[in-house]
Amino acid sequence: MAVDPEHVLRAAAALLTRKSTATMDEVAKAAGISRATLHRHFAGRDALVRALEALGIAECEAALDEARLDEGPASDAVRRLVGAIEPAAGLLAFLYTENQLFEGEEQNAGWATIDDRISALFRRGQLGGEFRIDLTPAWLTEALYGLMASGAWMVHSGKGAPKDFQHMIVELLLGGALRREES
Amino acid sequence: MAVDPEHVLRAAAALLTRKSTATMDEVAKAAGISRATLHRHFAGRDALVRALEALGIAECEAALDEARLDEGPASDAVRRLVGAIEPAAGLLAFLYTENQLFEGEEQNAGWATIDDRISALFRRGQLGGEFRIDLTPAWLTEALYGLMASGAWMVHSGKGAPKDFQHMIVELLLGGALRREES
DNA sequence: CCCGAATGAGACATCCATGTCTCATATGGT
DNA sequence: ACCATATGAGACATGGATGTCTCATTCGGG
Numbered sequence A, B: 001m002a003v004d005p006e007h008v009l010r011a012a013a014a015l016l017t018r019k020s021t022a023t024m025d026e027v028a029k030a031a032g033i034s035r036a037t038l039h040r041h042f043a044g045r046d047a048l049v050r051a052l053e054a055l056g057i058a059e060c061e062a063a064l065d066e067a068r069l070d071e072g073p074a075s076d077a078v079r080r081l082v083g084a085i086e087p088a089a090g091l092l093a094f095l096y097t098e099n100q101l102f103e104g105e106e107q108n109a110g111w112a113t114i115d116d117r118i119s120a121l122f123r124r125g126q127l128g129g130e131f132r133i134d135l136t137p138a139w140l141t142e143a144l145y146g147l148m149a150s151g152a153w154m155v156h157s158g159k160g161a162p163k164d165f166q167h168m169i170v171e172l173l174l175g176g177a178l179r180r181e182e183s
Numbered sequence C: 001c002c003c004g005a006a007t008g009a010g011a012c013a014t015c016c017a018t019g020t021c022t023c024a025t026a027t028g029g030t
Numbered sequence D: 001a002c003c004a005t006a007t008g009a010g011a012c013a014t015g016g017a018t019g020t021c022t023c024a025t026t027c028g029g030g
Helices: A005-018 A024-031 A035-041 A045-067 A074-102 A109-127 A137-156 A162-175 B005-018 B024-031 B035-041 B045-066 B074-102 B109-127 B137-156 B162-175
Strands: none
Touching (some): A005 A024, A005 A137, A024 A035, A024 A045, A045 A074, A074 A137, B005 B045, B024 B035, B024 B045, B045 B074, B045 B109, B074 B137
């Protein structure tokens, strides 16, 4: 009978990714539990979103670890990062829009850490001569978020295949839309 | 005494861009009118958002016209487009997230027209040999939206300057993060 | 100057999500 | 088998936003 909070969070994430205004009642149904039980585990919608935020941060950190950002060419690290983060892209896209509601209030410090790690990767690429230096690491990081949200949205709306997620994002982020001279 | 609906829409757009959950009361205050009057002009929050959607579409169309997408190199057209659309980026970013609430219901057909015009631009660039062909026009279009949302977010949060908006987006979208060999 | 129309202020009812509570039931360990 | 505990179902109160209404006031044109 014990409810698995992890499973509840996954179900909530899956639902809220699709319908960000879903009711606590809908979330409970999606998780296969009653609203009362949902409330026993997460005291209110706010707590639920915070828990989802913590989950998203944890998955991000895990993806960052898995991608081994310090190893090899920075562009390869970016490739690994996008690939590793893909399963969490939907959740992150939800949090990305939801976080803007929290503006003004205290932000979860976890995001700053993640921002820093990703920014450091781009900076490493710049220092190593791989990446151009006229685009700031902060912008490249923000752009990566935006492209992941767009990619998640495309997959979710059926306009793109999940298998193309990594390729679409990485190729555009690193290479851009212009044809390159043969190297 | 006559209220200018256009001015009300502008104020609503400016407010909702910053706080997407603003109340009808807050919108009315922001527009300098009473809630009753706001209600007389826009029958409910839904109607207001629809009107904002129409405004956003109109501004997009205007930017598309102003950018003369058919003239000259496609990359220059993209540059002009981003520059022309910058003033509306905040509103578009709001609608971009708000539209997901309407999923399932009928979408405003105006977006499809805009998608088509932008996609056509990217396709033209591909056929002309300017743009790489392994990224679909649909994805490039979606990516442009995502980057504009990220750019608007960066400017809004103070992490980036408005004057860099066009440069950041265009350079990343067209050129990517990798250093190019000297051409 | 006067009258009609639009506005502002506020009261009022309503709806919806939320949060809390109770009680019966089911589960799982001892 | 028994008991403690967690769950499900639903009632209930609450708060916030919305939509509607009235009435006094103000503005602007004739």
